[in-house]
Amino acid sequence: MTIRLIEMKDVQQVAEWEREIAILSFGDEAITDLAFHMRKLEKAAQYEPAGMLVWETAEYLAGWMWMSKRVNSVTQEAYIHLKSFFIREVYRGTPGGRDLFGTGMQWAINEGCRHILGHVNVHNMPMRALYEKYGFAPTHLTMEFRVSPTEKDEQID
Template identity: 30%
Template sequence: MILEAQPEDIDEVYSLWRILLDHHQGHHQVFRYKAGSEQALKSELLTRIKEKNTRVFVYQHNDEWVGMLMASLRASSAGFKLAHKGYIAETVLKEAFRGSGIGKELFEAARKWLIDQGADHIELQVSVHNHAGIRFWESLGFSPSTHHLVLTLK
């Protein structure tokens, strides 16, 4: 069953987000978090849950939270043909539920909400080392539009 996470769900949402964060620790420095940063990370996540133009969709299976997908609407310049960007972030499923169709269900819930909000396209980023994630998003029709590069300055 798909639900929209509420502020009081922070602990459950955070435990799903940690699965995603932990999965990406070896991918690149931009994904690494500091030891002892649980409160700061929860605060960031809570801010996102409360944002007016953001929804955190979660999948509950037999009272267990097994997946989540965060979607937001972001305005672009009115000068572009695609000026109402839907953005998907923080998508994760517990390993035992991957390949079950739940990810697609979460995406469809987010896609419907974004369309209802006026989005004319959806963007996302996926780690270049997350080959399963890339295949998943491509299977839903996503294709590359840019090559996101990072330069660490420290």
């Protein structure tokens, strides 16, 4: 088992996982175009590869974690944005997945950041449980209203 930085040879597989993550997160509004995800990953790997980690077994890639260092525009405090985490289904709940998450967390600490922010769809219970396991706590909840085609012309009280 190896945890390492993403390489260009990994982009196809990771893009497929990014598409799966998008579907989990955004449902029918997810961007499912594989080329879109590949371009996004290739660009990020050029400019911010340090937080783009893959877990590789002898056979294939087993997991992926993408963390990005950011700066709060108001406080100027550096923080980490946990953008993606994915484990191939057969490896979920295994020590390798925990090692990948732990490696990412240690990278964030080594970067000098005291704050890690991750977004998760309210219905993605496995990821919410993983966040809780590592000490993450919910701080905001996005509320959303969608106008259906039949409600479009009705007045709301």
